[in-house]
Structures are given as C-alpha cells and as structure tokens.
Amino acid sequence: MIQTLDLFPIGNCAASGLVDRHGRIVWGCVPRVDGDPFFSALLSDRDPADRDVHGLWAIEAEDHASTRQAYLRNTPIVRTEVTNKHGDSFEILDFCPRYRQFGRVYRPTAYIRLVRQITGAPRIRIRLRPTINWGEAPAKQTTGSNHIRYVGGPTTMRLTTNTSVSHITEERVFRLEEPIAMFLGPDEGFDADVMATSSRMLNETTDYWRGWVRTLSVPVEWQEAVIRSAITLKLCAYEETGAIVAALTTSIPEHAESGRNWDYRYCWLRDAYYVVQALTRLGAADMLENYLSYLRNLVDTEGGGPVQPVYGVGLEPGLVERFADALPGYRGMGPVRIGNQAHEHLQHDVYGQIILSTVQAFFDERLLRPATVEDFRDLEPVGERAYEMYATPDASLWEFRGREAIHTYSAVMCWAACDRLGNAAVQLGLLERAKYWNARADEMRAVIEERAYNPALGRFAATFDGDELDASLLQLVDVRFVAPSDPRMAATIEAVEKGLRRGPYMLRYALPDDFGEPKTAFNICTFWLIEALYLSGRAGEARELFEEMLTRRTAAGLLSEDISFDGNELWGNYPQTYSLVGLINCAALLSKPWAAVR
Template sequence: MGDYPAIADHALIGDLQTAALVSVGGEIDWFCCPRFDSPSVFASLLDRERGGRFRIAPEGDAPVTRQLYLPETAVLFTRFLSPDGVGEVVDFMPVPDPEVPTANHRVVRVVRVVRGQMRFVFECAPRFDYGRVEHDLELTEGGAVFRGGRLALTLHSGIHLRREGDDVRADVTLHSGQARCMILESQADTAPRAVSAEEALRLLFSTRRFWRRWLAGSTYQGRWREQVTRSALTLKLLTYAPTGGLVAAPSAGLPEQLGGERNWDYRYTWIRDAAFSVQALLKLGFHYEAQRFASWLGDRVREGVAGDGRPLQVMYRIDGSGDLAESTLEHWEGYAGSWPVRIGNGAARQLQLDIYGEAVNCLYHAEKSGGVLSNRDWAGLTAVLDWVCDNWNQPDEGIWETRGGREDFTYGRLMCWCALDRAVRMSQARGWPADVARWTRYRDAVYQQIMERGWNEDLGAFVQHAGDRVLDASLLLMPTIGLVDPHDPRWLTTLRAIEESLVTDSLVHRYDPAASPDGLRGSEGTFSMCTFWYVDALRRTDRLDAARLTLEKMFTYANHVGLYAEEIGVTGEQLGNFPQAFSHLALINTAVDLNAALDGHRSEVSMSESEVDQAVRLMLR
C-alpha cells in the first residue's frame, strides 16, 4: 500500500451537502466541493502525488494516534500521543440552512496541545477538478485564496503561512493550553483573516447543538444504541439536504480488491437504497427524513413516466438529474495502485428490475407512516406498475450490477413480485383506481416462475438465476419481502445452503464470482450489508442466539469510529467505498428488529442440539 492510509483509517465529517474524509494522520484526503458529486479538491486518497491534501500533523515520526467523535455529533477529534506531549486536531463542518443549496461550505480545523508540547506541520495543497485544473494562489497576512477554474477556496488562518509553489505550508510549536485555528471556506469574495479561538468555539458549539438536537429525535433506546446512533449520524451525513437524496457513499474509486479493477463511483442516489432507507429512518423515529427521501423518489417516478419507455434508471445525481456518464481519470494511479479510477457510473443505464420493487416498497412504507402520495403521484405509480407487468420477464443485469451480460435473476423477479403486491395493497387500502385484477394476475405469474425456475431441486435451494446452481445472498431477503414464510422447508434448506457456501466467520459473500462470471477480473471481499441480512434471516427463523452472536461479531469489523465500508477483506480490512450507506442502513434495520425480538424472548432461549452442531460446523469451516 505504500504510504496510502488504510481505507478504515478514516472518519467522516460533513454539512449535509458535501463531506470530507479525515485520516488518522490528520489529513483530509478526500473532499469534493460544493456537492458530494462535484469534482474533488483534495483526493490524495486516490493519488498521493497528484490528488491534493489538507494536512495538520505533528512534525517528524508519527506518534500514536487516536480518533473519536464528540459523543452524539459529527465533530471529530484526532489525537496524537508522543513522549513530549499530547495534541489533537478538532475537525467539523458547520451546517448551513440544510434545505438551501449553497456554494459556501466551511471546514473548521482547530489544533491544540493538551499536555506538554508538540510541533505541528500544516499543509494545504488543493488540486481542482480531480487535479486537472491548475490554480492560482493569493497569499495575505490573514491566510490564502486558491482559485482554480470556477471554484475558489479561502483559507482563514490563525498562523503565519508561507508559500510553497502554489500551495501553502506552516509549522508552529504549541504548549499545553495553546491552540490555533483554520477555516477553509468555499467563498471567493471573503478576504482571508485570522481566526480566533473564540470564533472557532462558537462554530463548534453551534455544530454540536445541531447534531444533538437532530439525534434527540431518535426513538431507539435498545441494545447496541452506540452502533445504531453512529449509523444514524452517518446516514444523515450522507444526505443531500436540499433534495433529501442519500448518496451511496461520499467516495469514488476505492477498490473492492487492492490492485483490481472493481473501483466505482458511489456519490449518487440509488433507487435501491430507497426502501431500506425509509424503513430504517422510520424505525428510528426520523419521519421527516423518511418523507423527504420518499418525496425525492416520488419526483423520479413522476418524471419517468414521460421518459423514453423505461420509467426509472438505477441511480441519479443528488439533484435528481440522470447524466452519470462514466469516464476514467487517466492521470491518477488509484488507491494503492488500484486503477482505473472511474467517475460517473455506467450502471445507471443498466436494466435492473429489482429497483421497481424497491421503489414501490419505499412508497408503500412511507404511505403507511403518514401519507405522502398525491393523486398525481398515484397516476405516475400506476404507469410504473403497468410497465412492470409488461417487462418483468426480461433478463436483466441484477442487483449486483454485473457487466457480464443479462440473466433471469431470481432477485429481480422477487422484487417485481414485491412491486405488484405492494401496489395491490395500496390500491385496496386507499380505494385508489387501478387495474388490480391485472396486477394480481401478473403478481401470481411472477410467483409461479420463482417457485419453478428459481428453485434448483438438486441443490435444494433457490438460486441466483434460472438454470444454474449459484447461490446468491440477495435471496436472504425472500422472507423479509414476504414471498416465503421463514419456516417454509424450501426456505430453510436455502438458508442452510447459503450458510455452507457463502458464510465465513459470520461474514457473507454476495455470490461466488468464480461460479458466476460477472464480466470483471479479480475477486472481492464479503459484503457487509449481506451479513446484516443474514442476521435478520436467522432472527426470522427464531435462531436468536445465533443471530445475536453473528451481529456482535460483525460489530468487531467496524472501524475505530464505528464506520463500515462496502466490503470486508480476508484479513478483516475494509474494502470499497467508505463509508457505505447500505451497510449502515442494513445495520439499523437488523439491530432494531433483533432487539425487539430479544425483548419478546426475555427468558433464556437455548439453542437446540442440531443448532449447536450446525453453529460448530460453521465456526470450524
């Protein structure tokens, strides 16, 4: 990995319109401005030489470092412990009016020494537009202004800066009780000025107040409150407040395999995230956020009716626009040499039938929680359902966005069944006009195909797509969606087959790429969200002890501040884009439901002898 920090060695700060990753070394090595999906300003995470950085760290050899969040906030402390003293950097982004798009974003960085003394080095070296645009530097007594293309950054500084090319550096020795402050602001018409400790404290207190007031709306008081709270805060950080859209991750290009080509741009809003997001937010009592996301989705449904035949695309930009053309940054080497580095996402135009079930399921749950659909929304939704009736039997690229050709994926059929089933329920509950008889007929046809073609008799399990023997972790959601009863014999044998083939030390592979070629080279780690789905499957089959143990083991794979990437590698390292919303959504849904199940079984629940034998076999595999 050279001098690249581990993916897990990061924490996240943000202001609900963009976000930054801060390494344990005190370096902001990923920051896009003014939005999540804007070009990067700091991106040394993807190219140490050409990406750009904003670093505050002790001089010389790196001391012992620790990171933690101020409890119940997104205010980050990075602490440095050395023989000469203890210092820390406090990083946060004040939250502007969350529903008004703004070009003015501030990163506040406060460095101080709490014991002894320590010499710190400062370096601010932006690289505009993914490092493709040169910038000019204006250096003043109060700080610096960097101008690159159409974007300018003003650095307000409480220390004297010196020029180094078109970047700035500084160094200062601080003693116990001393502090210095910097504010990086994306507002060109503001003259650089010295930042006082009092100003930084006011911003810190207002930011802390914002996060704690928001979190006070949570109704969750159960087990694993720390993990659930941190996941809720992470989801909020990944929300683009002006529209309510949720990015899948704030990062791009982080590899699913070191040195491999599975490197994608996740700074967009997936339709697939909708149902899981709304359910997770509703379970925690965040009805406003759930309704906002449902409204964002409703807008896409209405717009899609007037489209070119396909009502929805897989993902959108956070403002709802659909141009996600994929390209490669040829001049970057990629994280630890993992090239290519892609921006945009070509999977947006794939046919993934499951998104229709997730979209309708999202609106179904939002409607049950208080009603978000208007007559106009219902008209758009009925058009989507009519399209599903006409197109559910097509081969598609599937939930995992394979690039090896279309197949008759069972999960796509499952979610088409879900779309039709939820639409029938909504029409009957509200008395809304619909061709319920047609929807019901096609719903039943989808069901029959899953039971006949999605089942492999020799394997005794439902499989990834018709005519093969590949197991797929997405089918862990079959009882969650309600297609099968969790105690159905065919589901129990499917779960057993998945455990034997895809589960290792509680972690779950989404499928076996060697058995089901997906058009890409290399292997991958286990998918964190699949592990949470597995826990839920165990809960639904009343294996509560096994579910709780698996969840507790999964918590040990979180990073030092409770965050999860997309995947976990063979040695426990985090892989893929970070932090991933889907992982934290699945954590919330699983933890809340398992907590309720355990509360309903307060007496000692013992495992049967067969369950013990099975658990031992899995543990020793």
C-alpha cells in the first residue's frame, strides 16, 4: 500500500502525531514538534503493514476486513473502528491529553490509545516500534510488570498499560476481551489505575476542546470545515513558548521526485501572522496572546537588528540544514531534511508581519495583557528596520535560494509596518509619533507605487521595475495597500489569474526557480484568488472555486501545502497552516450572514 497524506493529526500543543487510515501512528516527534521522530514511518519507502517497518504504532486485527475513521465531534480525538472478516470489531481512541488541572493546562508529551471491543472477540496484534536518531535504529526496550521503557534517543519514553506487556514486546496475536489503556509518555511512574485515569483524561480532553470550540465565532456555512481547521491550527502551536509551526512534518516533497523537501517544523513569522490573523477573526484570542509573548521575546533578543524569517520553537536562531540519511523519505523520495536554510535569508516582509501581528493588541480589550506604550516603543525599531530595508533586495516570501530582487510583497509589508505603527500611536495618544510613522508610510507608498506599478502593462509587478507575476500580488488588497476597485488592482488580478491559474488551482509563480518549473499548485494561493474574485464582484465564481477546494481535503478535513494540477493528490508538508488559514478566511468571507438564518 502506498503512503498518502490522508492522515489524522492528534496533539495537545506540546506533543503531536499523525494517524493513518488504518489506525497506525506513523509520525510523531519528541520531546517537541521539531525533535527526533519517535514515529518515523511516514518517511519510509515501505508499506507500514510490512512486518519489518519500524517507526510506527499499529493496532491490527487478524483477518482484517474494513476500517472506519473519524474525529470525535469538535475535538482532535480520533476514533478508528476496525472489523475483521468474521464480523468482530473494536475501536481505537487516539489522543494527547489536554485539560486544566491545578490552575494550569496539563499537556504532557504523551500519547494515549484506548482499545475497546465492540462486537465478538477480535484477535489483535500491537506493534509499537519507535525509532531513535532519525530512523537510524529501533529504540531499545526495558520492561517492568506493567510498563515498557524505550531508551537510546534524546528522550526516554515509557509505556504504561493494563494489558500483558509481553503481548506488546513479542507482538503476539491475542483475543481482545477487556478494554486496553496505553499511556506513552515521560519516563515517570504512573501511580494510578491506567484505565480509569486514561478514561478520565479522555473525558476531560473532550470537554476542553469542545469548550474551546464554543468560544469561536464561526460563519453560518461550512462550520465543520472551519472548526476542524481552527482546531488543527491550534495543534500547530507550541504553547510553552507561543511559537506556531508551519506544519507538523518535514520533507514531504512538493511533487514527485522534486527535491523540494523542506523541514516545516519551525516558526515562520509570516505563517504565524496569517494563523493568528485567521484565528483572531474567529475570536480565538488565546492564540494571539500566546504568540505575542513569543514575538516580544524575539524582538528583545534581536534588539532592533535584522530579524530572521524563521526561528525554532524555543526561539533558536540557528536552524542549520542537514540530512537524515537513515530515512529514505516519503515514498522513498528523499532527501529528508532537518533544519531550514531560510534562517539565513533576508526576507523583509517579516518586519511587517511582526507589527501586523501585534497591532491588534493595542485595540483589543479582551486580552489579559493589552499592549502598552512600552510595547509600542519596543516595536519602533522594527518599524525603523522596515523603513530601512523596504526598497532593498531579498529572497521574497517564496524563499528563492538562488536569486534576489526588490519584491513588491516585501516592500508592501514593510509599508504596512509603518502604517500600522501610525494607527497604534493614535490609539495610544502619541500624536507626534503617529505623524512620524504616517509620514514614513506615505513616503514608502509613493516609491512602491512608482516602482512596483508597470505602466506599460497597466498592472503591478512582483518586483520593482519588473514585469514578473506572482500570487502574492493578490495580498495588496488584504493589507489595504490598494482597494479592490482600483483599476490597477483589477488589471493585476486579471493578469495573475491568467498567468498563474492551472484549472481551478493557482501557482505561486510560473518562472523556473532553483529546482526547475513548479509542477504543483500552491493551496494558499488558490484561496487568495478566491478572496480576490469575491472582492472583485465575482462572488459566484469565488464560491464555486471554494467548494472545489473543500472537496480536495483529506478524510480528516485538512489540506497540505500543494496539490497536483488534476486535483487528485496532495503534496507538501501536512497539515499546512497556510492552507487552513485560507480555508477559514474564505469561509468567513463567502458565507451568508447569521442574520439571514435567524
């Protein structure tokens, strides 16, 4: 059976994992999302059903016949129902515990699996085969009367269970006659009834997530899709620091044998900005507030100097790119990368994204910690950096590795930094600072309009004094640089659609880059097109294209970064925050209002 991205994420904002359509955990890193993959089978070229494969946790039925799978409503808890050829069946409930306890959130680096008989007496086999050092070897085992320790990697994990330990270590087939609880977590004693405690954790985790979903302001239409996207975006947060990762995986190629295999388990300031923007629109102020703590720490650390586009979840600046040679890669399509060279890039749009992420805190009274005058003073060096760099070359938001130019999107985001500082200054009553930042924004706007607009073509270009197209030009409306009714923008939208649309889907850009011509579409760009179509008065077309994108989600209701031109296969890292942001934003834009149904 070929590997696919038809996977169900589980997590608790500390631990995360991916469950395949047969109830096998095939990906999960410890001790945090950017750590060593304890479950690494997703990056194997072998079928997870192969008895020689390691890096997975399987619970299999003898004489397997069928599997059904779904999330428990409004949670990231996966229920897998397995039936054998004799009609015997059982269920697996997979989750990472998360709930409030002792005045704080309990979110250990832990995975819980509950296995329960439904009908008959199914015979099952449990294969728990973690790996260490990026797939170099199986983790070594030591056992006790009710636990197994997995050692040898950077983190020792302990499985506590109420079933026979030897059933698991010997991978023995046995009758499922009593419910089984398995708690895989830190190497600590489990001084409680594991079944009763795990069942309580299931109930409290269910209550937590359903309570969180109740705080969301969802549109009338497409609520299930929006809620699932919002939950998954929250799973991409590393709550201890406030970081938000771009995806939970590394090295899923952008298309077959492309070499475009990147590690996305880090915090891109751009991606995180789009995430908090989308979730704030839904009312999830907790995500914004926690991320702002991450940003404040980062701004303090950089002290007004250059800011990288990406950092580790613990604010680490050095993400040196290297290869995991022991892992063959998704479907054998290596290389498997650890780290990301983008930490070395100049990407000037980040200055805008820092300030755009922060500016709401000057206006939002819901926050436990509203932004202060001192926070504004701390942001001003970021604005100065934006002003200094806006008309200088960078690698662009698309992170070109072999060329630089003055990119319109980067320049406009720098303009937005200064423009929004002016807004914040007015809110704080700092009228002289507002005058200062507004003057800078006006100066920058004049230069951008002169150099990014190509009068011969009657539209904006992707680079200063150029004629290139890329989909980020559609974002000029979103940051309020140009109104959608502006003839220049209408011409730009028309040109971008004509030059970059492939069937229903959109490219980032069409020109060859360091790895050749793009061969898949970029999902967030299709959502940007949907927004542009709607704002241009083409609401019917926008709605039709949005419905098309909904049909391309996995069974979990999610999207990766890229999609084949025929729409039949998802590519790129998964779940991709960019893509889920696009889904949320478009649903909110296109949905009929609540007043229409009340």
